[in-house]
Amino acid sequence: MASVVEAAIVTGAAQGIGKSIATSLLKQGYKIFIFDLDSNLGQATAKDLCQKFGESKATFIKCDVTDKEQFIGAFNEAVKTCGHISVMVNNAGIADEFNFEKCIAVNLIGVIQGCNLAIDHMRKDKGGIGGTIVNVASMAG
Numbered sequence: 001m002a003s004v005v006e007a008a009i010v011t012g013a014a015q016g017i018g019k020s021i022a023t024s025l026l027k028q029g030y031k032i033f034i035f036d037l038d039s040n041l042g043q044a045t046a047k048d049l050c051q052k053f054g055e056s057k058a059t060f061i062k063c064d065v066t067d068k069e070q071f072i073g074a075f076n077e078a079v080k081t082c083g084h085i086s087v088m089v090n091n092a093g094i095a096d097e098f099n100f101e102k103c104i105a106v107n108l109i110g111v112i113q114g115c116n117l118a119i120d121h122m123r124k125d126k127g128g129i130g131g132t133i134v135n136v137a138s139m140a141g
């Protein structure tokens, strides 16, 4: 029987904690989708991870988690590529004490949107096969 490659989305994985989470998931055999608004860094990170873990193991998809349509489009693109997302990590976050509206948009609404997309996709009562959602939080929300 062919082995099934599990896939995970990690938001804000172009660098920092998100990149570390993506690396950890790759070590466990997951295929990774990096959702980030930084295209240059996101592409460089995907290239770096593919060199370490294998061609097409890491894919960058440009996505601003505060842009609902872009987030839906990116999520659908990942699903179309791999069929099923087993793990959704809502990691993208900012700390900007001078712009609380943006903090709420990224750290709260972006996370809720990521949860909603993953739940709709994973829920067994709607034809999904389950999965895991991880939300990264901080004192900034």
Ligand SMILES: NC(=O)c1ccc[n+]([C@@H]2O[C@H](COP(=O)([O-])OP(=O)(O)OC[C@H]3O[C@@H](n4cnc5c(N)ncnc54)[C@H](O)[C@@H]3O)[C@@H](O)[C@H]2O)c1
Binding pocket: 011, 012, 013, 014, 015, 016, 017, 018, 035, 036, 037, 038, 063, 064, 065, 066, 091, 092, 093, 094, 106, 110, 136, 137, 138, 139, 140, 141
């Ligand atoms: N660094 C810390 O000490 C610390 C502590 C506690 C919690 N956290 C949380 O960990 C998470 C990651 O933090 P980090 O330190 O790795 O941050 P970071 O700044 O190193 O990386 C964050 C990434 O998120 C991306 N991003 C920002 N806004 C985005 C958006 N709207 N849509 C998509 N991507 C976006 C950035 O481009 C960047 O690549 C955040 O949720 C943060 O709140 C960090």
Ligand SMILES: CC[C@@H](O)/C=C/C=C\C[C@@H](O)/C=C/C=C/C=C\[C@@H](O)CCCC(=O)O
Binding pocket: 016, 093, 094, 095, 137, 138, 139, 140, 141
């Ligand atoms: C204040 C840091 C955290 O709340 C949110 C960070 C989001 C993105 C900015 C990142 O690039 C920089 C982080 C710098 C962290 C500095 C100090 C941390 O040790 C404080 C962590 C405590 C916490 O937020 O839970």
